[in-house]
Amino acid sequence: MERICIQCHAVLAEGTNSDWCPACGGALVERPQLDEGSAGSAAAEVDHRGIVLPRRSALGGIITPQ
Numbered sequence: 304m305e306r307i308c309i310q311c312h313a314v315l316a317e318g319t320n321s322d323w324c325p326a327c328g329g330a331l332v333e334r335p336q337l338d339e340g341s342a343g344s345a346a347a348e349v350d351h352r353g354i355v356l357p358r359r360s361a362l363g364g365i366i367t368p369q
Contacts, residue, residue: 304333319353326354 306315310329315321324331348356 305336306331314355316349316353316355325352
Protein backbone atom coordinates (compact mmCIF):
# COMPACT_ATOMS: atom_id res chain seq x y z
CA MET A 304 0.00 0.00 0.00
CA GLU A 305 1.23 3.48 -0.80
CA ARG A 306 0.08 6.74 0.71
CA ILE A 307 -1.11 9.53 -1.59
CA CYS A 308 -2.43 13.04 -0.93
CA ILE A 309 -6.09 13.53 -1.86
CA GLN A 310 -5.51 17.18 -2.74
CA CYS A 311 -2.22 17.42 -4.70
CA HIS A 312 -1.76 13.67 -5.47
CA ALA A 313 1.81 13.56 -4.11
CA VAL A 314 3.00 10.01 -3.38
CA LEU A 315 4.86 9.60 -0.09
CA ALA A 316 7.81 7.26 0.37
CA GLU A 317 7.34 4.19 2.58
CA GLY A 318 9.60 5.47 5.36
CA THR A 319 7.84 8.84 5.68
CA ASN A 320 6.06 9.22 9.01
CA SER A 321 3.40 11.89 8.46
CA ASP A 322 -0.35 12.25 8.97
CA TRP A 323 -0.70 15.15 6.50
CA CYS A 324 0.85 15.89 3.12
CA PRO A 325 4.17 17.71 3.59
CA ALA A 326 3.64 19.59 0.30
CA CYS A 327 0.15 21.08 0.72
CA GLY A 328 -1.22 19.95 4.10
CA GLY A 329 -3.92 17.74 2.55
CA ALA A 330 -5.14 14.45 3.98
CA LEU A 331 -3.41 11.19 3.06
CA VAL A 332 -5.14 8.01 1.92
CA GLU A 333 -3.74 4.54 1.28
CA ARG A 334 -4.16 2.81 -2.06
CA PRO A 335 -2.76 -0.37 -3.60
CA GLN A 336 0.64 0.23 -5.15
CA LEU A 337 0.45 0.60 -8.92
CA ASP A 338 2.48 -1.89 -10.96
CA GLU A 339 4.76 0.09 -13.27
CA GLY A 340 5.91 -3.00 -15.15
CA SER A 341 9.59 -2.02 -15.14
CA ALA A 342 11.35 -4.53 -12.92
CA GLY A 343 14.85 -3.33 -13.87
CA SER A 344 14.24 0.35 -13.21
CA ALA A 345 16.31 2.38 -10.76
CA ALA A 346 15.06 3.12 -7.26
CA ALA A 347 12.68 6.04 -6.93
CA GLU A 348 14.12 9.42 -5.96
CA VAL A 349 12.74 10.91 -2.75
CA ASP A 350 13.04 14.60 -1.86
CA HIS A 351 13.75 16.06 1.60
CA ARG A 352 10.03 16.04 2.51
CA GLY A 353 9.62 12.33 1.80
CA ILE A 354 7.74 12.77 -1.48
CA VAL A 355 8.53 10.38 -4.33
CA LEU A 356 9.72 12.38 -7.35
CA PRO A 357 8.60 11.53 -10.91
CA ARG A 358 10.87 9.25 -12.92
CA ARG A 359 13.09 10.84 -15.54
CA SER A 360 14.19 9.55 -18.91
CA ALA A 361 17.83 9.32 -19.99
CA LEU A 362 17.38 12.62 -21.87
CA GLY A 363 16.19 14.45 -18.75
CA GLY A 364 12.44 14.73 -19.34
CA ILE A 365 9.85 13.58 -16.79
CA ILE A 366 8.11 10.28 -17.61
CA THR A 367 4.37 10.59 -17.04
CA PRO A 368 1.80 7.78 -17.33
CA GLN A 369 -0.67 8.05 -20.20
